[in-house]
Each structure stands twice: as structure tokens, then as C-alpha cells.
Amino acid sequence: LGKLDVISVGSATRDVFVYVPRRFFTTAECAVYPGTKIEVDDLRYSTGGGATNTAIGFSRLGLRAGVACALGDDESASEILRELRGEGVNVANAFRMKGKKTAFSVILTGFAADRVILNYSATSNLLHKAHIRWNPLNAKWFYISSLHGQKQLLSKIVWHAKKIRAKVAFNPGQRELALGLHALVEMLGKIDILILNKEEALRLTRHGDIARNLAALQELADVVVITEGADGAHAREDSAVYSVKPFDVPVVDVTGAGDAFACGFVGAIMKGKGIEDALRWGAANASSVVMALGTKNILLSEREIERFIERHKAGKKQNNNQSMLLDG
Numbered sequence: 001l002g003k004l005d006v007i008s009v010g011s012a013t014r015d016v017f018v019y020v021p022r023r024f025f026t027t028a029e030c031a032v033y034p035g036t037k038i039e040v041d042d043l044r045y046s047t048g049g050g051a052t053n054t055a056i057g058f059s060r061l062g063l064r065a066g067v068a069c070a071l072g073d074d075e076s077a078s079e080i081l082r083e084l085r086g087e088g089v090n091v092a093n094a095f096r097m098k099g100k101k102t103a104f105s106v107i108l109t110g111f112a113a114d115r116v117i118l119n120y121s122a123t124s125n126l127l128h129k130a131h132i133r134w135n136p137l138n139a140k141w142f143y144i145s146s147l148h149g150q151k152q153l154l155s156k157i158v159w160h161a162k163k164i165r166a167k168v169a170f171n172p173g174q175r176e177l178a179l180g181l182h183a184l185v186e187m188l189g190k191i192d193i194l195i196l197n198k199e200e201a202l203r204l205t206r207h208g209d210i211a212r213n214l215a216a217l218q219e220l221a222d223v224v225v226i227t228e229g230a231d232g233a234h235a236r237e238d239s240a241v242y243s244v245k246p247f248d249v250p251v252v253d254v255t256g257a258g259d260a261f262a263c264g265f266v267g268a269i270m271k272g273k274g275i276e277d278a279l280r281w282g283a284a285n286a287s288s289v290v291m292a293l294g295t296k297n298i299l300l301s302e303r304e305i306e307r308f309i310e311r312h313k314a315g316k317k318q319n320n321n322q323s324m325l326l327d328g
Helices: 050-060 076-086 122-129 151-163 179-186 196-203 210-219 257-270 275-289 303-312
Strands: 004-009 013-019 042-048 065-071 090-096 103-109 115-119 139-144 167-170 191-196 221-228 232-237 241-243 317-322
Touching: 004 050, 004 090, 004 151, 004 257, 013 076, 013 191, 042 050, 042 076, 050 065, 050 076, 050 257, 065 122, 076 090, 103 122, 115 232, 122 151, 122 232, 139 151, 139 257, 151 167, 151 179, 151 210, 167 179, 179 210, 179 275, 191 196, 191 257, 196 221, 221 257, 241 275, 257 275, 275 303
Parallel strands: 004 065, 004 139, 013 103, 065 090, 139 167, 167 191, 191 221
Antiparallel strands: 013 042, 103 115, 221 232, 232 241, 241 317
């Protein structure tokens, strides 16, 4: 098949979205009591996980995408593989682990701004036990999402990428963040793109200021991106800082917005776009996804992204040759 444009590495899950009536929620918490039977408003099955979400997102952008993930030996795995193949994603490195159950999430939603996720992820932690054939693992880019603390695997993937002169984009999970910034730099060296949300950046740097965090995190990556939900997203390359405001769209469910933004941003860079356009692509893709249940239902093609941007007229782009003071 030759060299792929990108291989997404991380988790693959089977998801069920449970649309819970609003009366069971306050502004801050869900109140469900033992013995209660709740009639839900809607129920939808989907697939998720950082690897499958982004691989399909890249494929819809017209990129030759592959996935590296661990699946169980069950019907959920078969459904995930059917979907990936149907979207044109290479599944040569989607490994079925004998006797295991595919990762599964129950997502309680229906209250727009956020959701509650019940997650079984044991199988996602087993990618390091798969028989990965490193020599044929060939792509121009590797997009790495959460590996659930598999440090050796993370290091192997990054150094394999550097060995074959591939570029690396990294969206770390909580266990990778727990290693700390300096440990990640020591383990990985400098990568190409780092994508975090505001809270994750704070965890790595202990700074509450976006501009300071963008600068500090360039120790790990040439391009640093920090998202902050309704307040937009910011990126830094060298000494230049860029920002984009979010699109004004109705929010149904925010699950998968981060992955949608990431594949929009990184996909734009792969296609030769600049940082400003990449931010707008990411914002458009994320805004599209939050308008419906599911993590990838409305991931956009390149043409659809351009139309979305034109139709919704996002906020003005900003750039500066020095660090900007951004609201934190």
C-alpha cells in the first residue's frame, strides 16, 4: 500500500449515547438514586476513542490514514473495523486481543454543555502487548493520542517516527500528563505538534496564563496548540502566536470535540496550510461535531470545512510576532 499520510495511535471504543431527561440533572451534578428506573429520551450506538476518531477525520479530509489500536475479540471490535474500512482507513495495525473485551463507554448526555462518561478501557491499555511490526509501520505523520500510560510504547513510536523521518503530533492523556513536562521532553525529545486543552496545559506548566504556557510548552514541540472550549483556541510557532474564536453553533453534545479539532488542525498542516488556517479548520471541525450526538458523525471533508467557515464566519484571526496576552 506504500506510505500512508498519517497513522493515528491510541484507543478505540464502542460507545452508547444515553439521552437522559434534563430533570435528572442540576447545573453541576446528576441525581440518580438506587432502585430508580429512568425512561431515557434516546439511545444511539457509535464508535469512539482517539485513534478511530482522528483516523476517520483524517480520511474524510482526503488523507491516506491508518490506525494503530488494540481491540477485543468480540462483536464491538468487528463493528469498529467495519466502520474504519468503510471510511477508507488502513486497519493493518488494529490488533484483536484474544479473549479480551473491546473498550466500551456509556455516555450520559442530553444537557448540552457537558456529559458523564462511564468508561471501560482495559483493552486500550494492551497495545504494547500487540505484535507490532515496526518496519512496515510507515507514514509521513504519526498522530498519538492517549496511550493510558504505556511509556515504553510512547517512546518507541516517537523514536520510530524520527528514525523514518516522519513527523509527530501528540495529544497526551492524563497518564502522559502525569509524567510532567521535563520527563516528556527527556523521553521524546522535541516533536512537531503538541495539542492540549487549557486544563491540561496548566497541569504540565503550573501556569494559569495561556501566553506563558504556549511559550513554556515549546520546549516539547515546534508548534503548541491550546484549546479553551467556548473561548477559542491559540497556537504558537517560534515567537508568533495565533488565535481563533469559536463558531456560534447550537451545542448538542461536546463528546469528541477535542479529537475533531485536532484532526482538523493537524490535517490542515499536512495539506500545507498555515497556522491561522489550521486553527480555523480545527474550530470548524469541532463546531460541526458538537451539533450532533456521536464523536464523528459530522466530521468534515476539506470542501465542507471551507463551506462551514464561509457560512458561519468565525471570529477574526489574530497574530503577533511576540507573545500575546490572552484571556485565561
